[in-house]
Amino acid sequence: QQQVKQSPQSLIVQKGGISIINCAYENTAFDYFPWYQQFPGKGPALLIAIRPDVSEKKEGRFTISFNKSAKQFSLHIMDSQPGDSATYFCAARGSTLGRLYFGRGTQLTVWP
Amino acid sequence: GAGVSQSPSNKVTEKGKDVELRCDPISGHTALYWYRQSLGQGLEFLIYFQGNSAPDKSGLPSDRFSAERTGGSVSTLTIQRTQQEDSAVYLCASSSDRPYYEQYFGPGTRLTVT
Numbered sequence: 545q546q547q548v549k550q551s552p553q554s555l556i557v558q559k560g561g562i563s564i565i566n567c568a569y570e571n572t573a574f575d576y577f578p579w580y581q582q583f584p585g586k587g588p589a590l591l592i593a594i595r596p597d598v599s600e601k602k603e604g605r606f607t608i609s610f611n612k613s614a615k616q617f618s619l620h621i622m623d624s625q626p627g628d629s630a631t632y633f634c635a636a637r638g639s640t641l642g643r644l645y646f647g648r649g650t651q652l653t654v655w656p
Numbered sequence: 657g658a659g660v661s662q663s664p665s666n667k668v669t670e671k672g673k674d675v676e677l678r679c680d681p682i683s684g685h686t687a688l689y690w691y692r693q694s695l696g697q698g699l700e701f702l703i704y705f706q707g708n709s710a711p712d713k714s715g716l717p718s719d720r721f722s723a724e725r726t727g728g729s730v731s732t733l734t735i736q737r738t739q740q741e742d743s744a745v746y747l748c749a750s751s752s753d754r755p756y757y758e759q760y761f762g763p764g765t766r767l768t769v770t
């Protein structure tokens with residue numbers, strides 16, 4: 545059973561556009577929601593994370609929107625750049641030092 | 657400071673052989689995790705160590721897989737009698753302390769079983 549569902553599987557965006565990746569979860573015990581960025585041949589790198597006590601968090605061009613009642617959260621990449629082309633994973637965690645449950649990933653391609 | 661390191665970066669082994677994969681976590685991180693990433697798949701949890709507590713082994717796919725963490729630092733993941741379906745990238749992560757206990761990943765070990 546997939547604890548975190550991620551969509552779309554792949555996304556193509558023009559340079560300067562907005563990339564939006566969505567995730568949904570069922571377990572209301574989840575209390576921490578990170579996004580990871582992964583380039584080919586590299587390990588996932590923590591990009592941005594949110595806790596459910598806020599509805600939005602912004603860091604530079606990256607924003608997480610969180611809807612607790614709908615059990616959904618999304619990553620928005622503003623002014624997308626070719627260097628943003630990577631695979632993005634959403635994740636969720638149910639306890640402070642517990643394992644992460646990952647979505648299946650979204651392969652983002654930003655065309656110049 | 658130094659991030660999570662893993663060795664070897666690549667490992668090719670014959671079916672039926674045993675392999676050992678090593679992870680050096682970020683200094684001072686008390687929690688250590690192993691995940692597996694198969695081609696085109698997401699990240700699959702394998703095992704988690706926290707301090708001196710018993711590890712959470714709930715993600716290990718079979719009894720051919722085992723892991724240990726010595727001295728609360730370095731960890732070794734061992735796969736016995738490797739099978740072709742074990743081919744994947746094995747990722748290690750360690751977790752910071754307060755406030756958010758973020759997990760930081762190493763570069764992974766790409767295991768190919770022929």
